[in-house]
Amino acid sequence: MKTAVNTATRPTLTLAIADFKEITKARLAISVVFSSIAGYLLGAQQVDVVSLLLLAFGGYCMVGASNAYNQVIERDLDALMKRTANRPIPSGRMSVRTAMAIAVVLTLLGVVTLYQLNPKTAMFGAISIFLYTSVYTPLKTKTPLAVFVGAFPGAIPFMLGWVAATNEFGIEPGTLFMIQFFWQFPHFWALGWMLDDDYKRGGFKMLPTGKKDKGTALQIIMYTIWMLVISIVPAFGITGLLELSVPAAVIIFLMGMVMLVFAFRLYEKRDNLTAKKLMLASVSYITLMQIVYVIDKFI
Structure with missing residues (x-):
């Protein structure tokens, strides 16, 4: 009986992890974290492993939150496109409420974690989320200038690492x-x-x-x-x-x-x-x- 329950739970857990990776766009988030770490290494006089871990975790949370908000906002449009129709929300595997909860929790975790490095890092991380979700995302259906606006939050990670290391801009x-x-x-x-x-x-x-x-x-x-x-x-x-x-x-x-x-x-x-x-x-x-x-x- 226990074996049967474990067998049934395993696919469900695997699917939940896969959907979490999809809602946060894990591959994109990891590439952003890589940029932040590169910026940190360039700015640091002395590399601190704890600071690197805080930057990596906080950075992933901030990017993951932005992507989750984005997929909540664009859920109806995602359903119309082939490459996004199977995302967790339009496919029905994840509710809007769950996705919003993930986004809010990741936002809080990200801001708090980056604040441990210094307030400027947390501020730039928060600005990135705001620009991506509140300005860039709505503009994508209005004007090609959305790409210009989206380039601002997209360019923050490399810079963010330096600020995390030095507390200076x-x-x-x-x-x-x-x-x-x-x-x-x-x-x-x-x-x-x-x-x-x-x-x-x-x-x-x-x-x-x-x-x-x-x-x-x-x-x-x-x-x-x-x-x-x-x-x-x-x-x-x-x-x-x-x-x-x-x-x-x-x-x-x-x-x-x-x-x-x-x-x-x-x-x-x-x-x-x-x-x-x-x-x-x-x-x-x-x-x-x-x-x-x-x-x-x-x-």
Whole structure:
């Protein structure tokens, strides 16, 4: 009898964990935590393991809360799109009340945890949730400028790590913010290009011109160039304590050029396969760039 109960419980628990990961977008949240940790390592004079754990846990809670609120707000629209129809709320596996409870609990846990590091970190985390859920999410069906607004909370994590380590906001975390801010545009527009038909089913306006045309592709190229320029600015010694050696800057420049090549190819071909390659290149770029920054500091 006990064995039968355990067997029945196991799938239910597994499904609940899977739905929790889905409602918080675990993979996205982990990538955001990675950015925060990279920022912390760049800012820290001495690495404290407890602070790193607090940042990782608090960061996951804040991102998870934002995603849960987002899925509550967009539940009806999610049901219209193929890629989101099987999410916990539109599929009926999770109630709106449960999702809201998860979002509220994660918000409280996130703010309290980040406050243990310092008040500025908690403040920026709270601002990120507010912008994502109260400004970016409603704008997605109104105007393509939603991507511009969404780039602000999306760029906070890299900066947040530095603030968590130093309790200071200045040119250093500002530069980290700008790198990830400009990166958001080619990344999300490439994704929006791939998923344009599905986004239109939900009424989302994600591409800057509203079309998969040369105008959108040209803007992707422009923002990729800005991202690349800002990424190597610390090599010129004008960003305070945030420094970058010449060899590291060359590596980052070459990685950025790879991404720029894909952006130009999208301008030429304007197809979903090229957009997908650009999107994957952007994910590789932001991860490898942060790794290069951290390695460069410690060697």
